[in-house]
Amino acid sequence: MPDHENPSEQSDGKRSILICQALGCLSSHSDRIQTAIEAEISQLELADSVNVKLTGCPGLCQEGPIVLIEPEGTFYARVKPEDAPDIAQSMLPDGQVVERLLYHGDDGQPIRNYADIPYYVKQQHIVLRNCGHINPEEIDDYIAVSGYEALKKVLADMAPEQVVEEVTKSGIRGRGGAGFPAGRKWAEARKSTKEPKYVICNADEGDPGAFMDRSTLESDPHTVIEGMIIAGYAIGSDTGYIYVRAEYPLAIKRLKIALKQAEGRGLLGDNILGSGFSFTLQIREGAGAFVCGEASALMYSIEGKRGMPRVKPPRSVESGLWGLPTSLNNVKTFASVPVIILRGADWYAGIGTPNSTGTAVFALTGKIVNSGLIEVPMGMTLREIIFDIGGGLIGGKEFKAVQTGGPSGGCLPASALDLPVDFDSLNEAGSIMGSGGMVVVDEDTCMVDLARYFLEFTQEESCGKCVPCRIGTELVLEILDRITNGEGKPGDIELLEEYGDVIAKGSLCGLGKSAPNPVLSTIKYFRDEYEAHINEKRCPAGACRALTSFYINPEACRACMLCFESCPVEAVDGWLRTIHIVLQEKCIKCGSCYDVCPSLYNAIVKVPVIEVPQPPMPGTKVPRKKRSKC
Amino acid sequence: MENQLTNLLAPYMGQKGVTIQVLQKVQEELGYLPREAIDEIARSLRIPPSEIFGVISFYSQFRTTPRGKHIVRVCRGTACHVRGGGAVLDQIKRELNIEENETTPDLEYTIETVACIGACALAPAMVIDEDTFGQMTPGKIPNLFVAQKQGEGQDA
Ligand SMILES: Cc1cc2nc3c(=O)[nH]c(=O)nc-3n(C[C@H](O)[C@H](O)[C@H](O)COP(=O)(O)O)c2cc1C
Ligand code: FES
Numbered sequence: 001m002p003d004h005e006n007p008s009e010q011s012d013g014k015r016s017i018l019i020c021q022a023l024g025c026l027s028s029h030s031d032r033i034q035t036a037i038e039a040e041i042s043q044l045e046l047a048d049s050v051n052v053k054l055t056g057c058p059g060l061c062q063e064g065p066i067v068l069i070e071p072e073g074t075f076y077a078r079v080k081p082e083d084a085p086d087i088a089q090s091m092l093p094d095g096q097v098v099e100r101l102l103y104h105g106d107d108g109q110p111i112r113n114y115a116d117i118p119y120y121v122k123q124q125h126i127v128l129r130n131c132g133h134i135n136p137e138e139i140d141d142y143i144a145v146s147g148y149e150a151l152k153k154v155l156a157d158m159a160p161e162q163v164v165e166e167v168t169k170s171g172i173r174g175r176g177g178a179g180f181p182a183g184r185k186w187a188e189a190r191k192s193t194k195e196p197k198y199v200i201c202n203a204d205e206g207d208p209g210a211f212m213d214r215s216t217l218e219s220d221p222h223t224v225i226e227g228m229i230i231a232g233y234a235i236g237s238d239t240g241y242i243y244v245r246a247e248y249p250l251a252i253k254r255l256k257i258a259l260k261q262a263e264g265r266g267l268l269g270d271n272i273l274g275s276g277f278s279f280t281l282q283i284r285e286g287a288g289a290f291v292c293g294e295a296s297a298l299m300y301s302i303e304g305k306r307g308m309p310r311v312k313p314p315r316s317v318e319s320g321l322w323g324l325p326t327s328l329n330n331v332k333t334f335a336s337v338p339v340i341i342l343r344g345a346d347w348y349a350g351i352g353t354p355n356s357t358g359t360a361v362f363a364l365t366g367k368i369v370n371s372g373l374i375e376v377p378m379g380m381t382l383r384e385i386i387f388d389i390g391g392g393l394i395g396g397k398e399f400k401a402v403q404t405g406g407p408s409g410g411c412l413p414a415s416a417l418d419l420p421v422d423f424d425s426l427n428e429a430g431s432i433m434g435s436g437g438m439v440v441v442d443e444d445t446c447m448v449d450l451a452r453y454f455l456e457f458t459q460e461e462s463c464g465k466c467v468p469c470r471i472g473t474e475l476v477l478e479i480l481d482r483i484t485n486g487e488g489k490p491g492d493i494e495l496l497e498e499y500g501d502v503i504a505k506g507s508l509c510g511l512g513k514s515a516p517n518p519v520l521s522t523i524k525y526f527r528d529e530y531e532a533h534i535n536e537k538r539c540p541a542g543a544c545r546a547l548t549s550f551y552i553n554p555e556a557c558r559a560c561m562l563c564f565e566s567c568p569v570e571a572v573d574g575w576l577r578t579i580h581i582v583l584q585e586k587c588i589k590c591g592s593c594y595d596v597c598p599s600l601y602n603a604i605v606k607v608p609v610i611e612v613p614q615p616p617m618p619g620t621k622v623p624r625k626k627r628s629k630c
Numbered sequence: 631m632e633n634q635l636t637n638l639l640a641p642y643m644g645q646k647g648v649t650i651q652v653l654q655k656v657q658e659e660l661g662y663l664p665r666e667a668i669d670e671i672a673r674s675l676r677i678p679p680s681e682i683f684g685v686i687s688f689y690s691q692f693r694t695t696p697r698g699k700h701i702v703r704v705c706r707g708t709a710c711h712v713r714g715g716g717a718v719l720d721q722i723k724r725e726l727n728i729e730e731n732e733t734t735p736d737l738e739y740t741i742e743t744v745a746c747i748g749a750c751a752l753a754p755a756m757v758i759d760e761d762t763f764g765q766m767t768p769g770k771i772p773n774l775f776v777a778q779k780q781g782e783g784q785d786a
Contacts, residue, residue, distance in 0.1 A: 027762030061751035208745030209708025287689035304649035365709035371751035566769035
């Protein structure tokens with residue numbers, strides 16, 4: 001990671017073993033790794049020279065559980081509790097790096113330092129600067145890496161107006177999706193004369209394929225808290241709320257710990273650091289409604305009501321929570337603030353593009369080799385993100401599309417790969433920057449089905465207040481259901497476009513306004529797939545179940561029994577040395593057989609329902625020389 | 631019920647905007663929101679029950695029926711969807727013979743779906759109680775539940 005000071009160089013001169021315990025690695029029981037390593041370290045009597053600690057997410061979730069050794073930056077991938085003795089041994093004065101646990105590059109060579117792993121080389125971490133390097137449950141860890149220095153600087157040397165000015169000058173635009181300039185919002189909130197005022201952090205993270213905000217809160221809660229206190233000082237507010245989805249228990253737990261620790265150090269509460277400025281923070285848990293990520297709905301939800309967006313104006317900066325001036329920002333916006341204050345607006349504005357300064361954080365997922373969390377300067381191309389950082393597609397398959405912005409965003413095809421990623425260019429191409437979800441799909445994903453998936457989501461989550469969104473999304477979903485079921489009619493595509501237009505123009509809030517995006521962008525770039533479904537009753541990707549059958553090519557089948565074993569409904573007929581057959585009347589089209597068939601044979605093929613070839617007679621033997629050795 | 635809730639509700643009396651927090655607290659305590667509890671909350675907070683029902687029906691987190699001993703949460707996030715999460719969910723429904731948000735008659739399992747659980751790298755992902763399972767396929771489901779039930783037998 002260029003331009004990134006090593007934050008965990010501890011002043012006590014100890015080396016550290018850092019064990020990721022964000023959700024991804026924790027789900028592979030990384031907590032047990034820590035226990036095991038601690039035991040080994042104490043047995044080797046190394047406790048005086050080595051810290052063993054839990055950290056948040058270093059990003060490369062695909063390779064988890066991840067263990068980092070600092071200050072060297074040694075990166076161990078896919079670690080198991082059984083590896084603890086070797087890792088502990090490596091910390092001895094004459095210890096050797098554990099080669100077998102190192103990350104291996106494309107050329108099969110081990111890479112010792114994480115900064116040299118291609119995944120990290122092109123990244124620049126601002127929001128994620130501490131993620132994976134400090135213990136999120138220890139305020140001293142945060143303080144050791146200049147934590148709360150920005151707050152001290154602001155309270156000691158800067159007038160609130162100067163803080164607003166600095167944030168404005170940095171050019172940072174809100175990271176929640178819409179990209180509204182944060183400085184302008186703060187300035188307007190500051191100008192409002194009504195009191196009290198509120199600061200709110202939006203950690204509702206509604207995009208159903210993204211986890212940037214959760215990971216930031218789990219890995220570095222103090223940076224968000226520090227950003228919020230600075231915002232409070234800047235706009236003249238003494239109360240803040242963090243609205244987190246209830247589905248994020250670990251983030252909530254770590255936030256609570258962090259708030260307590262910050263209060264304990266006099267960084268939160270009355271008369272912060274003797275400056276005369278007071279600020280308190282409370283957590284509010286969301287209760288499972290996507291629309292509550294919308295700012296005005298979120299405020300109603302904090303008030304304990306049904307979270308339905310309202311008509312604007314008045315804007316929240318004049319009349320927000322409880323009808324009082326409120327400044328609301330996303331997690332990543334707040335997390336960037338301490339860095340902007342410490343390194344200066346000019347430094348920040350120098351990163352990215354003139355209209356979209358700074359960095360963008362993405363949860364890079366889907367059919368991509370390196371799934372995980374990344375942060376790159378704005379303006380990097382999709383190609384660099386997907387191929388250089390993401391490592392391309394799994395199994396070397398063909399890139400088909402990338403989805404950004406979740407249910408409010410769109411799908412971009414290969415021709416858009418050289419687009420620079422920033423707020424404006426993604427908008428122009430028919431998608432949006434969004435809050436950071438980036439899902440890559442290959443030839444096996446059906447674009448009509450993907451659009452249907454998002455519409456099903458928005459339709460369910462529509463709060464029902466306005467008609468275009470409530471009824472419109474239902475109508476669109478109905479058409480998409482029909483098309484994917486092979487019941488599409490000529491004229492459906494035009495109808496979708498027409499409805500999409502009405503919903504976008506007539507809806508009250510961003511949920512409805514952006515709901516047609518997944519449909520319109522897929523029609524724009526993948527119209528032929530819609531046409532194949534409607535006119536030929538064929539799903540080119542072989543993903544729509546009503547239109548696709550699985551068929552075992554008798555020439556290729558080696559009777560290895562893998563598909564036979566994997567079928568959950570006994571729809572594969574066959575035995576050892578006997579060619580397997582899919583019993584179409586039993587088959588539920590789950591695709592298990594397709595996934596397990598060895599790529600060496602590739603015997604299972606997806607064919608249109610209307611074109612399933614006649615299978616061989618049951619009991620037909622595989623020719624002797626072709627038999628499987630499995 | 632009343633006694634059980636009195637202590638729980640006490641700190642919220644007379645405060646504004648606490649409906650959601652109170653409902654979360656009560657649900658955490660009781661596992662769901664029975665009718666009597668809702669009436670009791672309405673009385674204590676001096677809010678009409680209709681308003682409370684309005685809030686309950688709006689937010690998917692709130693439940694008015696009891697749940698099973700084990701909660702099976704299947705991710706319906708985008709990354710899981712494009713890697714075949716739908717078929718996994720279908721197979722779980724078939725295996726347990728219930729639909730989403732339903733509970734098996736023996737009160738053992740409830741199926742819920744959630745948006746991205748953050749294990750996208752392991753998609754399709756699901757969670758049973760506290761344990762996350764990644765790279766699921768429909769074919770792995772039957773054995774998963776057999777193993778789960780056996781594990782329980784040993785615990786007992
Ligand atoms: C339906 C809908 C859902 C939204 N969900 C989120 C969300 O989960 N997180 C978020 O930060 N912003 C979300 N937003 C955007 C917020 O309304 C708001 O613009 C943003 O939080 C402001 O913060 P920022 O200026 O720092 O980006 C959503 C908007 C809409 C219309
Ligand atoms: S989409 Fe399923 S875990 Fe993220």
